[in-house]
Amino acid sequence: MKTKLVHKSVSSRMWSALKQPKWAISVMMLGLLGFSTLAQAQDTLDTGDTAWMIVASALVLFMTIPGLSLFYAGLVRSKNVLSVLMQCFTITALASILWCVVGYSLAFSTLESQTSEGLSLGAFVGGLDYAFLNHLTADSVSGTIPEAIFIMFQMTFFIITPALICGAFAERMKFSAILIFTSIWLLVVYAPICHMAWSGEGALFVRWGVLDFAGGTVVHINAGIAALVACMLVGKRKGYPDKPMPPHNLTMTVTGTGMLWVGWFGFNAGSELAADGTAGMAMLVTQLSAAAATLTWIAIEWMKHGKPSLLGAATGAVAGLVAITPASGTAGVPGAIMMGVISGIVCFLGATTLKKMAGWDDSLDAFGVHGIGGIVGAVLTGVFCAPSLGGAGFDGEHTMGSQVLAQSYSVIFTLLYSGILSFVILKVIDVTIGLRVSKEAEGQGLDLSEHEETGYLL
Amino acid sequence: MKTKLVHKSVSSRMWSALKQPKWAISVMMLGLLGFSTLAQAQDTLDTGDTAWMIVASALVLFMTIPGLSLFYAGLVRSKNVLSVLMQCFTITALASILWCVVGYSLAFSTLESQTSEGLSLGAFVGGLDYAFLNHLTADSVSGTIPEAIFIMFQMTFFIITPALICGAFAERMKFSAILIFTSIWLLVVYAPICHMAWSGEGALFVRWGVLDFAGGTVVHINAGIAALVACMLVGKRKGYPDKPMPPHNLTMTVTGTGMLWVGWFGFNAGSELAADGTAGMAMLVTQLSAAAATLTWIAIEWMKHGKPSLLGAATGAVAGLVAITPASGTAGVPGAIMMGVISGIVCFLGATTLKKMAGWDDSLDAFGVHGIGGIVGAVLTGVFCAPSLGGAGFDGEHTMGSQVLAQSYSVIFTLLYSGILSFVILKVIDVTIGLRVSKEAEGQGLDLSEHEETGYLL
Amino acid sequence: MKTKLVHKSVSSRMWSALKQPKWAISVMMLGLLGFSTLAQAQDTLDTGDTAWMIVASALVLFMTIPGLSLFYAGLVRSKNVLSVLMQCFTITALASILWCVVGYSLAFSTLESQTSEGLSLGAFVGGLDYAFLNHLTADSVSGTIPEAIFIMFQMTFFIITPALICGAFAERMKFSAILIFTSIWLLVVYAPICHMAWSGEGALFVRWGVLDFAGGTVVHINAGIAALVACMLVGKRKGYPDKPMPPHNLTMTVTGTGMLWVGWFGFNAGSELAADGTAGMAMLVTQLSAAAATLTWIAIEWMKHGKPSLLGAATGAVAGLVAITPASGTAGVPGAIMMGVISGIVCFLGATTLKKMAGWDDSLDAFGVHGIGGIVGAVLTGVFCAPSLGGAGFDGEHTMGSQVLAQSYSVIFTLLYSGILSFVILKVIDVTIGLRVSKEAEGQGLDLSEHEETGYLL
Amino acid sequence: MKKVEAIIKPFKLDDVKDALLEVGVEGMTITEVRGFGRQKGRVEIYRGAEFVPEFLTKTKLEVVVDDPLVEKVVEAISNAAKTEDVGAGKIFVSPVDDVLRIRTGEHGKDALH
Amino acid sequence: MKKVEAIIKPFKLDDVKDALLEVGVEGMTITEVRGFGRQKGRVEIYRGAEFVPEFLTKTKLEVVVDDPLVEKVVEAISNAAKTEDVGAGKIFVSPVDDVLRIRTGEHGKDALH
Amino acid sequence: MKKVEAIIKPFKLDDVKDALLEVGVEGMTITEVRGFGRQKGRVEIYRGAEFVPEFLTKTKLEVVVDDPLVEKVVEAISNAAKTEDVGAGKIFVSPVDDVLRIRTGEHGKDALH
Ligand SMILES: Nc1ncnc2c1ncn2[C@@H]1O[C@H](COP(=O)(O)OP(=O)(O)O)[C@@H](O)[C@H]1O
Ligand SMILES: Nc1ncnc2c1ncn2[C@@H]1O[C@H](COP(=O)(O)OP(=O)(O)O)[C@@H](O)[C@H]1O
Ligand SMILES: Nc1ncnc2c1ncn2[C@@H]1O[C@H](COP(=O)(O)OP(=O)(O)O)[C@@H](O)[C@H]1O
Helix, strand or coil: CHHHHHHHHHHHCHHHHHHCHHHHHHHHHHHHHCCHHHHHHHCCCCHHHHHHHHHHHHHHHHHHHHHHHHHHHHHCCHHHHHHHHHHHHHHHHHHHHHHHHHHHHHHHCCCHHHHCCCCCHHHCCCCCCCHHHCCCCCCCEECCEEHHHHHHHHHHHHHHHHHHHCCCCCCCECHHHHHHHHHHHHHHHHHHHHHHHHCCCCCHHHHHCCCCCCCHHHHHHHHHHHHHHHHHHHCCCCCCCCCCCCCCEHHHHHHHHHHHHHHHHHHHCHHHCCCCHHHHHHHHHHHHHHHHHHHHHHHHHHHHHCCCCHHHHHHHHHHHHHHHHHHCCCCCHHHHHHHHHHHHHHHHHHHHHHHHHHCCCCCCCHHHHHHHHHHHHHHHHHHHCCHHHCCCCCCCCCCHHHHHHHHHHHHHHHHHHHHHHHHHHHHHHHHHCCCECCHHHHHHCHHHHHHCCCCECC | CHHHHHHHHHHHCHHHHHHCHHHHHHHHHHHHHCCHHHHHHHCCCCHHHHHHHHHHHHHHHHHHHHHHHHHHHHHCCHHHHHHHHHHHHHHHHHHHHHHHHHHHHHHHCCCHHHHCCCCCHHHCCCCCCCHHHCCCCCCCEECCEEHHHHHHHHHHHHHHHHHHHCCCCCCCECHHHHHHHHHHHHHHHHHHHHHHHHCCCCCHHHHHCCCCCCCHHHHHHHHHHHHHHHHHHHCCCCCCCCCCCCCCEHHHHHHHHHHHHHHHHHHHCHHHCCCCHHHHHHHHHHHHHHHHHHHHHHHHHHHHHCCCCHHHHHHHHHHHHHHHHHHCCCCCHHHHHHHHHHHHHHHHHHHHHHHHHHCCCCCCCHHHHHHHHHHHHHHHHHHHCCHHHCCCCCCCCCCHHHHHHHHHHHHHHHHHHHHHHHHHHHHHHHHHCCCECCHHHHHHCHHHHHHCCCCECC | CHHHHHHHHHHHCHHHHHHCHHHHHHHHHHHHHCCHHHHHHHCCCCHHHHHHHHHHHHHHHHHHHHHHHHHHHHHCCHHHHHHHHHHHHHHHHHHHHHHHHHHHHHHHCCCHHHHCCCCCHHHCCCCCCCHHHCCCCCCCEECCEEHHHHHHHHHHHHHHHHHHHCCCCCCCECHHHHHHHHHHHHHHHHHHHHHHHHCCCCCHHHHHCCCCCCCHHHHHHHHHHHHHHHHHHHCCCCCCCCCCCCCCEHHHHHHHHHHHHHHHHHHHCHHHCCCCHHHHHHHHHHHHHHHHHHHHHHHHHHHHHCCCCHHHHHHHHHHHHHHHHHHCCCCCHHHHHHHHHHHHHHHHHHHHHHHHHHCCCCCCCHHHHHHHHHHHHHHHHHHHCCHHHCCCCCCCCCCHHHHHHHHHHHHHHHHHHHHHHHHHHHHHHHHHCCCECCHHHHHHCHHHHHHCCCCECC | CEEEEEEECHHHHHHHHHHHHHCCCCCEEEEEEEEECCCCCCCEEECCEEECCCCEEEEEEEEEECHHHHHHHHHHHHHHHCCCCCCCEEEEEEECCEEEECCCCCEHHHHHC | CEEEEEEECHHHHHHHHHHHHHCCCCCEEEEEEEEECCCCCCCEEECCEEECCCCEEEEEEEEEECHHHHHHHHHHHHHHHCCCCCCCEEEEEEECCEEEECCCCCEHHHHHC | CEEEEEEECHHHHHHHHHHHHHCCCCCEEEEEEEEECCCCCCCEEECCEEECCCCEEEEEEEEEECHHHHHHHHHHHHHHHCCCCCCCEEEEEEECCEEEECCCCCEHHHHHC
8 A cells, every 4th residue: 555655646746756857767666666665764744744735725625615606606696696605515515525435546546557557447547445535544644744634635626626617507507416417527527537647657647748736637627628518518598698697796706716816825836745845836836827817817808898807807817827737836937927828818718709709608617717727727837847938847758849749638638538428427417307497496596496595685 | 831731732632642542651650750851852843733733723713703703694684794793803802812811821721730649629720820821932832832822722712612602692692791701701611621621631521531632522512501501591582583584694604614614624633733644634534524414414404395505504514513523533534424414413403493492592503503513523422433433442441331421421511510600600790781782772783783883885 | 045045034033033142143154154055054944834834925815815805895885895806906916926027036135235344235125136036946945945935925925015005095096006006116115125124134124123023114114104195195085084984894894804813823923934933922922912902992992982893893903913013023922912902002093083183085094004003013012022021032232222213213214215205106107197086987986987897786 | 546655764664564464455565775864873983983874774665555545554554663763754645546466467456455 | 647666576677678668668767675465485494494585575667657658568567577476566557747857957758758 | 745756876866965955855765776768887898798787776866845845856956966978867756645754643744844
């Protein structure tokens, strides 16, 4: 088991491996040999790393409840405000349990298969040996932190990803259908993608040499494409796009944005799994990308519509945060600013022009921001890793071209895998219990029709 | 003094003592002997532990302001929203000062008395030697963290406990009476109970071998029973239960719930006073219990009323968090999930059926959730400590039966001690200045009548 | 470069130098000699310190978004709620970029000039050698933390300071003018003051022996006086003071206050740049000053108006937090409580009597609380540093008298420097693009007129 | 038919509603309004700045009734809403030409029961 | 001139507005009100405490029109607001003596177009 | 007695109130309403989706006055609420049969002063 834990910590720190090829290679060799003495020596708890990772986990949970919940809830009409909050909250609970039952095992167990040379099942998904976390004790250590914390940290990613999807089908999807979809999707889509990206050196994306420090593919593209598929299958909201559906409470949305921004340090700098210089750089580039994208978005609005808007600023910030996510372990200061600017522009187009042209009703722009921002970020990660652009540098085997290619593979793979499976899951739910509430219920608002509650009695 | 500090850190980590009986015994011996050389050697600051405990303290304060404040404030009618926020906020300030003046000393000073063999005053309450924190310098260390941080951390518990009580008498109690009650209660009820549970090996609950990792008795049962007594003495709100008094802003309540949930990691994992594997487990089981209770509560609603509600989800989460609190250092993954399910069921009954039957007006279910959840949690802690149920295992001297018995002693003792003294304090206030605002003031709302302010001018 | 980094960490910990004169002197000598071997030995990363400083940075950012934003936004009329949120949010983005472009360099670069004996340019402002952070890598270390984290931490101060100023001209200033003012002010006023206080032993305030642990001069007085100048130049709101302009949402304000309070631990205890005993004391005294000022403010209200108010409690808390800021590294428990009481009284007068007499329209009391509280705090820092008052003690060269004098110099210097330059910058903007929106726009509210958005559609 | 419009203190709504049901009223419409009258608001103080709200939160109750019921209705409201102090409220009676129940298309008196 | 006042279900507002524009109405005023009538609210349950809102959120629409238009307007509203269930709403018609357009000072009919 | 009902721009309320007090009005009732008329809302843009609010926030002011005062009141409102652009508002005058001051039981004119 120790050996496996080493793999895990190695993969999660693949970035540093890429910068220090010699060390990386030797560790890989150790992994292959299952050289457990040194492995044990390495798996010693560090209180500083542990302190940081406890907090990082708390921060990422904070991103979902209340962060993302508020961000989304402010954007819907007031008759649906509670339904959005309820979806995020219940998904939090549901995903927590699922993660411990079998999710963590499917994502991070690395039984025999990954040590073999050729592609095997283990490159795509984990086994069931960690089911119910039976192996876990207070003494289990993963890298330099307690394994319980590693499980918690990864759990918070497992929670936020399906919560992001909720933005696409807000204001019309059945609560029961959402819970069923989420449960299946997490195990069938999220866990494998997570495994392919982060479970260690035998995993698919790792073989390709993909850089995804904090979840560009695993979280954002994965959620974004599922969101797009979902909003197309669920259909447009009644009245869309003729009837305007302005946000009912932008103060709530911007509060949520602030929480997301702050929480994102847990997400990105936490993905280093340690309190060190790379975590520091990850924090700094996260801040800069968010800032640059915010300014970019409102600058575009200012030029195009004559006025900068708060919703624009908030959306821009999220776009920048999404884009830097996969690059947060490798990009430097100039790269971060550039990625912020580019994601600001591209997501603006995604959430406005493209959406209008395509005609889909991605209510809160889950695809427009997370999907598109995720793709932009994943690809650019390969570019801004270049030392000439201030990045941490490529692995010995990669050039910018080959890295961008590797990144693109992972993007396309994730789009296809998540897109197709999301489609299948949703279709099955649609023909069985149905995805959508009745027209009357939609008119009345989901708060009353699905939860028999009212948001505000001021 | 060093010796005393050792006691403190020992008691706070009683769980580990229970798992490693030999070490525990030897430390106890050292304590008895006042063997200060080793004590000094042990009391060395660890930056990682310190980092975590600074943050844990901040998180627990965050639970009260704004967490609990918002949770409660959303549940009242809009004419009373500010009064609830004001109560929590002022209690925060008041308790902070009281803690430093004498509260900390009463709770954690362990003068001569605790080293003696038989029960003495020192088993129940501390001395006055730490009054005004005169002994404290930047170099004072408690365990592996600065004593200033230990004081801060425990202060945040001193703050949240009386704030919890406010839920019971919301919308009708005089602000002045609340402040007086809080001041006396903190010193006469909280400090002694805290001392009995956490001040070290001579203390009452510690003698009994009670497991209360993070405050099942000290915080939740203690506050819960005081809340029940208070709401009965203050009397029902005008119109209750005939007139419906639905929450005025559930978005506020669920925001507060998210903050409570996240802050609870500081509460539970922070109670380890270190960034280690037990803190990690505490975090994980906290998450799982909250999640399980959330799902349980809405499942019951779904079956009983046909619809799951956001208020149900939020209440369930808090119930699960309360229940796991005393067990967070000893329960394992399956225990946490079971405790979540059980507390979800029992608190549901407590906040609905029992309350209706009993006819008391515990406005925001301070007793129904914290009192009942606390009792359930305290007792079950003795059960789910069992290694066969994934727990950390019993102390050499205990079996499941005897542990449950020990837990029950502490529950009953706390119920009686806090219940009776709360009654006396409130009665005295009632006959002197009165507990309740005038009928007119209640009709108009406490915001205007007590604070001359209005919540919303949208 | 290493040498410079040593200077930085020394200056940031000047307090401890002051307590341990011998060590301080020897480090200074090392600095002067550029004795790099030891410097390198000292600049070793500590994971615990790093963990704490990552979180501290996140906490200070959290103070601005959403903390301060909500605090301020709740205080304006509902037609301007978004404009305030937008200002804080955009300033966050803008300042982040500016900091990396040149702000950090101007504040913390310590080229040749500071090593010389006499006053030179380097005593007032940094060079351009850190522009664009070209020197930064993941391995750069500052003291015991990654330099990236030091940059982040200081960036959050760079962000919140101009955001504080927004309180003075709320509800009437042009968004474009605010952005221009902020950009210039940050580079021309903030960066130099920050340099003078914190860049190391050759800097102006350091030469004077000024104690400013966490930003009494740099942040609060600096922002406060700029705010006063701004509100006078922008002019009163239409209708002020005849027409009442009560806060539109005090629940929002008190939520923001809770966030500010909790975030302030990052601000003050974070200024220690390490997780140690002084950080612990800083946290504790911060809590006590805030608590004492809260109680003081509502006690005054209770006596004067017959009722304590929530807005009073919130304002008192902020006053106490402001006052303790410069003293948080040196004051003891009694000092903190006294500073809370005094700042509560003086800021109450500042935000009520003085403001009324002076007739200026400092809408949200940016000067009344931050300016006045900052001045009180800066001066009293010199008093409550005294060991007889529980403080950390004076540097060998200082007595209470001389320390208070040194503090006063820095106060007066900051008032003059910031006041005059703020005036000039604003005047220039006024005569070019104008500071103020049209009368019509003001009547309609800035949300619609400046951002074409509406806060609430409940 | 008449419309009886009453401006009352919000916390009296429950009593007034009950009184109306007793005299046979079957429907009514409530609006939250702000009233200006002799009653002056209580001084609220925000950071030392006094603020006397000129407009107070009031509840407007509208009930359309058949002529014979008007007097009873006015009396019922009046009794239930009475308080000793200024600001108890006002009742206005005005003519209504016709009433229609949308669901059934009934007109006049029939539409009210 | 008459004032036509309709109490309708909020989600019908859009349809009603469109219907009114079709018959030539050029202005109207909307108020959010709470209605009491035969329609009873759906049971909401808060922590087990049942709560049947007696007052339901309704939309009041007021439109002042010239006499000849009254019938058409009533019909238009009635058709657009109809739902099968109780609570579809009510329409009240009452006399108006005069109308003034503030901007121009026009009176009567002219002020309406 | 008449009821004078004015739909005005919210930010004009203060001026209108002052004007009314000057002509001797002692009470009035204010409702926040949404108006539909010639004035169209300003385009608000949310993530590129344009949104022209059809209904604008308006303030409805109701004041019941004795017949002789009606003209003065209409004029006062009209003057104070005037703005140059569309949407300045409308005033409706309609008959009121009776007024009752709840506190005292006074009827008619007396109830107004
Ligand atoms: N002339 C009026 N026209 C319309 N509403 C009025 C008028 N006079 C009073 N009101 C309404 O009646 C409420 C109560 O009136 P007020 O003068 O305060 O009390 P009272 O009738 O007891 O003297 C006011 O707040 C206002 O809403
Ligand atoms: N007599 C009345 N006076 C004023 N408003 C009424 C009256 N009766 C009904 N209303 C309003 O009309 C709404 C619909 O009435 P209701 O009795 O529920 O439905 P229906 O007219 O379909 O029987 C009510 O909610 C109330 O706002
Ligand atoms: N026929 C009407 N019935 C009821 N209210 C109306 C009517 N016409 C206009 N209003 C109200 O008057 C307001 C101003 O009308 P509008 O047509 O915009 O301006 P103007 O009167 O200056 O031409 C509208 O927003 C609406 O609330």
